[in-house]
Amino acid sequence: METTTRREEILDAALEVFAARGYRRASIDAVAERAGLTRQGVLHYFPSKKRLLQALLQRREDLAREHLADHVYKDLPSLVAAVVTYDHQNAGLVQIHSALVAEGLIGDDSAHAFCHDRYRTIRDNTVAHLTKLYGDRLPSGLTPRAAASALVAMLDGMQLQWLMDDEQSDYPEIMRDVMTLLIGSTPE
Numbered sequence: 001m002e003t004t005t006r007r008e009e010i011l012d013a014a015l016e017v018f019a020a021r022g023y024r025r026a027s028i029d030a031v032a033e034r035a036g037l038t039r040q041g042v043l044h045y046f047p048s049k050k051r052l053l054q055a056l057l058q059r060r061e062d063l064a065r066e067h068l069a070d071h072v073y074k075d076l077p078s079l080v081a082a083v084v085t086y087d088h089q090n091a092g093l094v095q096i097h098s099a100l101v102a103e104g105l106i107g108d109d110s111a112h113a114f115c116h117d118r119y120r121t122i123r124d125n126t127v128a129h130l131t132k133l134y135g136d137r138l139p140s141g142l143t144p145r146a147a148a149s150a151l152v153a154m155l156d157g158m159q160l161q162w163l164m165d166d167e168q169s170d171y172p173e174i175m176r177d178v179m180t181l182l183i184g185s186t187p188e
Contacts (some may be wrong), residue, residue: 007045007055010035014056019095023053023103023111025170050110057100062094070081076130076178080151081172087159088171094159101156130183140185147182154178 013034015028027047032042046052067086087094104112123145130144138147158171 009154010037010042010052011056011059014052015092015096017055018056019092019099022099023049028052039168053100053110054114056096057118060096061118063090076183077176080155080179081176082164084158084172084175088162088166091163091166094163098160098163116133119152123152126151134183138182140182141184142182150182151179 010031014026014031017030017034020026021030026049028042028065029039031052032039035042042052046055064083064086067082100111101115104115126148127144130138134144137143140147142150154175158175162168162171
């Protein structure tokens with residue numbers, strides 16, 4: 001129990017440090033200080049900065065998956081709105097994701113690999129789900145692949161807009177409306 005709690009405390013601290021500084025500028029020492037541990041204390045649980053990053057990214061995915069488990073995947077516009085709402089309630093997760101995407105673009109191998117794999121997985125899963133629901137063409141006329149790619153781009157773009165202007169609160173509704181337009185209609 002203590003190990004799980006200590007690991008979670010370290011991940012919470014890493015989330016704050018990585019979100020504030022980005023992966024490259026964050027250090028194990030800064031995470032240790034934030035968690036109230038020594039550098040060796042953090043390295044006991046996470047033997048390297050990359051391992052810490054991987055655990056943090058996995059935690060983000062697990063938290064999002066847990067939150068979305070109660071949502072009906074058939075109603076994609078509402079599901080997407082729920083994703084945006086959840087992320088806005090967990091700003092640090094959005095910040096770390098955005099920081100890691102930026103790191104991946106400028107050459108950090110672990111961030112690039114994570115983002116590449118994550119986007120591919122989300123896109124492929126969405127294509128499979130849309131194909132199962134609608135076949136080769138959505139009611140809007142788009143292919144499942146085109147709709148999935150647009151969805152991923154919109155989610156990231158919407159999250160970046162929100163990070164820049166968190167006073168606007170209607171992003172979930174905007175995403176629901178745009179998804180409804182992308183799909184064309186929801187199956188009965």
